[in-house]
Amino acid sequence: MQHIQLVGLAVIIAILIGVPVGIYLTTNEEVAEAVLQVAAIIMTIPSIALFGIMIPILSVIGQGIGFLPALIALILYSQLPIIRNTYVAINNVDPNMRDAAKGIGMTTWQRLKKVELPIAVPVIMAGVRTAIVLSIGIGAIAAFIGAGGLGVIIDQGISRTNRDMMLVGAISVSVLAIVVDTVLGLVQRWLTPKGIS
Structure with a gap:
């Protein structure tokens, strides 16, 4: 439950940040290139190093280890697949569809909501699925900074040289990732308009 709570909250926040940023980047190519590079x-920063970087920064507010640095790290790691997929999906909407929407008098917001986002849903959801699977794996390392989760079992197995504990922890992380990805695949199919699927 700790693992699901950590990853779930991180990905929800990452979606709330990443999807609007990805949509905005379609309007500014120069900013898009810079944001995607960042x-x-x-x-590319190893997760344990990112946790290490955050310890002194967040120690200022008394949160150097535990849930908060792990949450921030997972949000940061989730940004690339979500932003990039949103950006690519919106950019690749057929220009004829946009022209048709303009032609019937839709505003920019209406066009985004009723035409572009429904067409972009499969690609955006693919990015979200990638981010969640990635976060479930990286979330296991968060146990080393006291964030809890399934990584605790792996850590205890390593410290006790108990192969069974390590296997239970690793298999649990894998099964969780597979189950969540499968559920999100069904959600993706449900959200995708029939004409696109």
């Missing part, structure tokens, strides 16, 4: 650089 998100890609963050993705």
Whole structure:
């Protein structure tokens, strides 16, 4: 439950940040390139190093270890797939569809809500699914900074040289990732308009 809570909250916040940012980037190519490069650089930082960087920064507010640094790290790691997929999905909407929407008098907001986002849903959801699976895996490492979750079982198995505990922890993380990805696949199919699927 700790693992699900940590990953779930991180991905919800990441979606609330990443999808609007991805949509905005379709209106500004220069900013898009810079933001995507920064998100890609963050993705290359090893998770244990990112946790280490955050310890002194968040120690100022008394949150150097535990839930908060793990949450922030997972939000940062989730940004690249969500922002990039949203950006690519909206950019790849057929220009003829946009022209048709303009032609019938839709505002920019109506066009986004009724035409572009429904067409972009499968690609955006693919990014969300990638972010969640990634976060479930990285969330296991968060146990090393006191964030709890399934990584605790793996950590205890390593410290006790207990292979069974390590396997139980690793398999639990894998099964959780597979189950969540499968459920999100069904949600993706449900959200995708019939004409697109």
